[in-house]
Amino acid sequence: MGINRAKIAGSICVLLVTGCVPAVPPDLIAAIDAIDHDLISIGAPQAAPEEYAYFTRQWVSLKARVEADDDLIRWPWESNEIEKELRRLHSEGGTTVARLNDRQAAQRRMAESTLARLEARFLSMASHVQSINGRVALGEKPVQTDLLLKQARSFLEQRDYARSIQIAEQASQALQIQTTALRRELGRYADDRQVGHWQAMVKQTVDWSRTHQSTAIVVSKADRELIVYKGGRKVLSYPVRLGFNGIREKRFQGDGATPEGRYRVTEARGAGQTQFYRALVLDYPNAEDRRRFRLAKQSGKIASAKEIGGQIEIHGVENELMAQTLGCVMLANPHMAELFARVSSGTPVTIVGALTGRNSIALALAELADRTDET
Numbered sequence: 001m002g003i004n005r006a007k008i009a010g011s012i013c014v015l016l017v018t019g020c021v022p023a024v025p026p027d028l029i030a031a032i033d034a035i036d037h038d039l040i041s042i043g044a045p046q047a048a049p050e051e052y053a054y055f056t057r058q059w060v061s062l063k064a065r066v067e068a069d070d071d072l073i074r075w076p077w078e079s080n081e082i083e084k085e086l087r088r089l090h091s092e093g094g095t096t097v098a099r100l101n102d103r104q105a106a107q108r109r110m111a112e113s114t115l116a117r118l119e120a121r122f123l124s125m126a127s128h129v130q131s132i133n134g135r136v137a138l139g140e141k142p143v144q145t146d147l148l149l150k151q152a153r154s155f156l157e158q159r160d161y162a163r164s165i166q167i168a169e170q171a172s173q174a175l176q177i178q179t180t181a182l183r184r185e186l187g188r189y190a191d192d193r194q195v196g197h198w199q200a201m202v203k204q205t206v207d208w209s210r211t212h213q214s215t216a217i218v219v220s221k222a223d224r225e226l227i228v229y230k231g232g233r234k235v236l237s238y239p240v241r242l243g244f245n246g247i248r249e250k251r252f253q254g255d256g257a258t259p260e261g262r263y264r265v266t267e268a269r270g271a272g273q274t275q276f277y278r279a280l281v282l283d284y285p286n287a288e289d290r291r292r293f294r295l296a297k298q299s300g301k302i303a304s305a306k307e308i309g310g311q312i313e314i315h316g317v318e319n320e321l322m323a324q325t326l327g328c329v330m331l332a333n334p335h336m337a338e339l340f341a342r343v344s345s346g347t348p349v350t351i352v353g354a355l356t357g358r359n360s361i362a363l364a365l366a367e368l369a370d371r372t373d374e375t
Contacts, residue, residue: 029066031090032093042097111152111156122142125142125175125178126142138181155167188353189354198352198353205262215229217229217343217349218350219350223354228342238335242258242330259312263284266281267345268345270340314329317336
């Protein structure tokens with residue numbers, strides 16, 4: 001008859017009471033099982049698929065062997081290969097957990113830092129765009145960027161740092177595109193030659209006022225300011241509103257842009273003569289406006305069906321519900337009353353983009369460019 005070694009060993013252990021140990025320490029099994037849970041919780045299947053697959057194969061194989069030998073016992077001096085392999089797997093798994101934790105912590109720091117910079121940059125851009133009415137050049141792009149940033153923040157809170165960084169990168173590219181669009185549309189406010197041309201126009205107007213000892217008006221679109229000169233001296237200034245697309249160059253009827261050029265008041269309309277609270281009608285379009293419009297249509301920059309438009313005025317507010325004009329220059333009613341009393345038919349009005357190179361739009365574009373370089 002054969003001898004059952006396990007039964008004999010068990011009988012001996014019972015007789016000796018001490019000295020026998022389980023084939024595999026239960027706490028070792030529990031420790032490896034905990035590592036398995038840790039690997040899953042930190043996303044090892046996605047972050048380190050090959051290492052996790054290797055760990056899983058080894059763990060499944062060793063657990064099967066442990067279960068097969070569950071009723072075995074051994075003497076302390078006996079070699080135990082299963083225990084050796086389990087301890088090796090425990091060590092390797094622990095190393096993987098530590099490394100992935102470090103990697104995840106680094107990703108978290110990167111995601112937090114990247115997102116914080118982009119959110120600050122977005123808020124800065126939103127503030128500048130609002131201040132210079134640059135929304136007209138961007139359309140719905142800022143709304144889309146805001147959604148991307150919120151998605152990136154959501155992934156960050158879910159501890160999906162890699163996805164958060166990926167979405168943040170998309171937001172960064174969107175911000176870069178918007179900055180480029182603003183510089184393309186409004187870069188002339190920072191162009192020295194263009195600003196020099198505007199300054200020359202203003203100088204001619206002020207010189208005319210000095211020579212004729214008469215009233216002249218200058219409007220700066222960038223700074224939303226109307227300045228009244230008398231005898232070549234600045235005597236008054238008022239804040240103004242422009243068309244909904246006012247900071248752009250006026251190109252055709254209905255574009256919402258406020259024209260730039262040298263004009264004259266052709267008619268002063270008082271109460272009952274205008275839908276507004278008093279109005280000063282300008283001679284837009286003048287010969288220069290018509291020339292530019294004709295060349296733009298010939299070159300295809302303006303569609304053939306478009307018209308040049310007209311009815312550009314300096315006027316007061318129609319009613320409290322009207323918050324913005326369609327291309328004219330709008331003043332608060334008390335200011336319009338003061339201006340109306342000083343101006344008559346023939347008064348020159350020069351409308352320019354900006355008075356200096358350090359205008360609000362140029363400064364906003366410069367700061368946006370600096371923030372782009374930072375990120």
